[in-house]
Amino acid sequence: MAKNTNTYDESSIKILEGLEAVRKRPGMYIGSTDKRGMHHLVWEIVDNAIDEIINGYGDYIKILLHKDGSITIADNGRGVPIGMHESGKSTPEVVYTVLHAGGKFENTGYKVSGGLHGVGASVVNALSTWMDVVIYKDGKISEIKFKNGGEVDVPLKQIGESKKTGTIVTFLPNKEIFKNCNFSFTTICERMQESAFLLSNVTIEVIDEEDNLNAKYHYENGIISFVEYMNENKTALHKVIHFDNTKNEIEVDIAMQYTDSYNEQILSFVNNVKTSDGGTHEVGFKTGLTKAFNDYAKNNGILKGKDGLDGGDVREGLSAIIAVKIPEHLLQFEGQTKGKLGTPEARNAVESVTYDGLKFFLEENKEVALNILEKAQKSKMAREAARKAREQVRKGTSKNNKEKIVGGKLVKATGKNYSENELFLVEGDSAGGSAKTCRNRETQAILPLRGKVLNCEKASQNDIDANQELKQIEYAIGAGLGPNFDYTESNYGKVIIMTDADVDGSHIQILLITFFYRFMRPLIEQGMLYIATPPLYSIETSKGKEYIATDEELAERKKGKSNLKVGRFKGLGEMDAHELYETTMDPKNRTLHRVNLTDAALAEKRIHVLMGDEVAPRKEWINENVDFTLEDDFR
Ligand code: 0RA
Numbered sequence: 001m002a003k004n005t006n007t008y009d010e011s012s013i014k015i016l017e018g019l020e021a022v023r024k025r026p027g028m029y030i031g032s033t034d035k036r037g038m039h040h041l042v043w044e045i046v047d048n049a050i051d052e053i054i055n056g057y058g059d060y061i062k063i064l065l066h067k068d069g070s071i072t073i074a075d076n077g078r079g080v081p082i083g084m085h086e087s088g089k090s091t092p093e094v095v096y097t098v099l100h101a102g103g104k105f106e107n108t109g110y111k112v113s114g115g116l117h118g119v120g121a122s123v124v125n126a127l128s129t130w131m132d133v134v135i136y137k138d139g140k141i142s143e144i145k146f147k148n149g150g151e152v153d154v155p156l157k158q159i160g161e162s163k164k165t166g167t168i169v170t171f172l173p174n175k176e177i178f179k180n181c182n183f184s185f186t187t188i189c190e191r192m193q194e195s196a197f198l199l200s201n202v203t204i205e206v207i208d209e210e211d212n213l214n215a216k217y218h219y220e221n222g223i224i225s226f227v228e229y230m231n232e233n234k235t236a237l238h239k240v241i242h243f244d245n246t247k248n249e250i251e252v253d254i255a256m257q258y259t260d261s262y263n264e265q266i267l268s269f270v271n272n273v274k275t276s277d278g279g280t281h282e283v284g285f286k287t288g289l290t291k292a293f294n295d296y297a298k299n300n301g302i303l304k305g306k307d308g309l310d311g312g313d314v315r316e317g318l319s320a321i322i323a324v325k326i327p328e329h330l331l332q333f334e335g336q337t338k339g340k341l342g343t344p345e346a347r348n349a350v351e352s353v354t355y356d357g358l359k360f361f362l363e364e365n366k367e368v369a370l371n372i373l374e375k376a377q378k379s380k381m382a383r384e385a386a387r388k389a390r391e392q393v394r395k396g397t398s399k400n401n402k403e404k405i406v407g408g409k410l411v412k413a414t415g416k417n418y419s420e421n422e423l424f425l426v427e428g429d430s431a432g433g434s435a436k437t438c439r440n441r442e443t444q445a446i447l448p449l450r451g452k453v454l455n456c457e458k459a460s461q462n463d464i465d466a467n468q469e470l471k472q473i474e475y476a477i478g479a480g481l482g483p484n485f486d487y488t489e490s491n492y493g494k495v496i497i498m499t500d501a502d503v504d505g506s507h508i509q510i511l512l513i514t515f516f517y518r519f520m521r522p523l524i525e526q527g528m529l530y531i532a533t534p535p536l537y538s539i540e541t542s543k544g545k546e547y548i549a550t551d552e553e554l555a556e557r558k559k560g561k562s563n564l565k566v567g568r569f570k571g572l573g574e575m576d577a578h579e580l581y582e583t584t585m586d587p588k589n590r591t592l593h594r595v596n597l598t599d600a601a602l603a604e605k606r607i608h609v610l611m612g613d614e615v616a617p618r619k620e621w622i623n624e625n626v627d628f629t630l631e632d633d634f635r
Contacts (some may be wrong), residue, residue, distance in 0.1 A: 011087055020095065020149075034179050044123065050195060052077030059076065065185060065209060066170075067209055070224060071204065075164060076165065080095055082156065082169050096133060097125060120170065124171060131151075132170045136168075140158050141160035142158050143156065143157060155219055180551075186250070192215075193217045197217075197219050202218070202221060216286075219555070223323055231259050237258045237541045238365070240256070241257065243356075244357075250349040252324050253323040254321065256351065260317060264315040271325055281322055281324050283347055284350030285354050290310070290311045303377075310380065330343050331469070333342075354544060381384030410476050411445060414442050421492045422445065422495075424446050424498050425496065428506075431448070435448075438580060444585065449469055452508070454512070457518070475521075476491065477492060479520070485520045485523070490523065490528065494528055495523060498584065499532075516529055527594055533584070533592070537567060537628070547579075
């Protein structure tokens with residue numbers, strides 16, 4: 001050992017410097033230091049366990065959320081090697097302290113290294129107050145402990161004997177880096193369930209020791225089970241269609257099923273990681289799908305009229321999973337969060353597998369084919385009828401009751417540049433009144449909402465037609481509803497939900513988002529739906545009254561001031577019109593949260609949880625304040 005002392009010290013300094021660099025710029029490694037970033041730590045460790053399973057070792061992963069804020073990820077793989085590394089350190093010490101050490105071990109097949117992660121377990125260690133690794137391997141139980149972001153606390157040593165194999169990693173995220181963050185049982189469950197679908201025949205268990213919650217996922221039929229799960233609250237038109245094939249080194253696995261709903265839900269994955277923003281594989285799928293149906297219809301003399309079916313027509317009511325495996329040398333991701341596949345080869349591979357798979361299926365299942373085509377044709381006709389109706393309204397040739405329904409409640413914007421205009425949906429008449437007087441008349445329209453909004457989770461179009469409140473929203477936006485909705489016809493570039501910052505306000509937000517999700521989804525997909533964020537506090541300063549948006553900001557302002565006068569805003573109605581405009585509506589000062597639906601399938605599940613009959617999951621959801629709204633924060 002003596003001969004290694006010097007190099008050991010030198011390399012140790014280098015290693016600690018490396019870990020220090022991670023702490024200085026955590027965002028570079030894990031994207032952000034908010035809740036999302038903190039969960040990246042979990043995905044990082046879980047992905048190592050999943051890699052082990054993909055390579056054929058182990059079938060079980062267990063995640064424990066502890067009361068002290070630490071988390072354990074255990075697997076029954078082969079266990080991290082426990083021998084000495086050439087540097088003179090134990091292999092586990094190298095794996096958990098040297099940046100990018102993980103790669104050295106990975107020599108087979110595909111890696112779970114989608115976009116941001118795949119940065120290595122040492123990054124997790126660097127961002128943790130302590131980390132503890134227990135390894136079952138070679139008849140022994142071994143343990144190594146780290147503290148202060150990667151310093152060895154207790155070097156690797158044997159602590160027992162066992163015939164089992166596996167790795168157990170526990171860590172406590174550094175609270176100075178991840179301020180006010182907790183692990184979310186719901187978020188972790190959602191992702192683990194997805195992994196269990198994609199892996200098949202793996203058991204993944206998640207346990208929250210604080211709230212006594214647990215979940216266990218095990219699916220035998222992979223993405224077929226996934227599609228069945230997506231459609232469990234809907235009426236399916238046929239059994240799940242499944243096909244897979246490999247083209248130009250790219251493995252393509254697709255499951256799809258039509259339901260009687262109008263919604264389209266396509267989720268895609270690359271090497272077991274979700275691609276929230278789609279990419280070339282989704283484009284290929286859509287092209288192959290449209291071609292297959294149009295060719296089948298033509299060849300069987302089904303299509304009436306001269307032009308074929310649009311992509312949108314053949315995707316109405318479709319739920320699908322596209323899972324591709326791409327070797328590392330072809331992997332390419334795009335976009336800020338690396339959630340979009342860029343690999344050009346994936347487009348042709350998926351298109352051709354989809355076309356061939358569907359062509360074969362349709363020929364073998366005539367009845368199903370006719371059923372789906374009938375639905376697609378109805379969609380096409382409905383779209384054409386809606387377009388004509390809108391044109392008539394424009395030309396004034398139709399006697400519509402638009403004005404009457406909206407009545408005196410909608411206060412329109414005077415400007416005619418629709419994409420610049422904003423519609424505020426405001427909770428309560430009094431806040432609505434303030435908003436009316438202070439708004440920018442040219443670009444801002446106000447529609448006050450009275451009372452509770454209808455829960456649209458299970459509502460039909462007829463239910464909407466019978467609902468005064470939602471009808472008003474539909475007419476104000478003026479772009480149709482359901483399958484006839486066309487966002488390019490919207491009277492507003494932004495639709496902004498403005499409620500009190502309390503539980504009732506959140507409830508109204510969720511109800512409205514459910515409505516938009518089910519009946520005007522493209523509005524969300526196009527990033528046109530927003531939540532306004534009224535301030536939470538006001539303070540008296542020498543300059544007069546100032547507004548404070550968040551608890552963190554308040555804490556910051558309170559520093560060193562014992563006699564600061566703080567007022568808490570209970571609702572929009574407490575502000576006068578001027579205050580409301582300045583803090584919440586003025587594009588120069590306000591903060592809007594864009595409602596994002598990259599998580600379409602999960603969002604609908606969440607809505608189901610929130611609005612369904614079961615109270616417990618709803619409570620948990622609200623407590624955790626899972627945010628499918630709070631993604632893009634900009635001024
Ligand atoms: C490299 C080689 C071997 C196992 C692993 C890495 C491994 C890493 C992790 C991380 C979390 N769980 C893990 N399980 C296994 C196998 C060495 C051998 O036994 O041949």
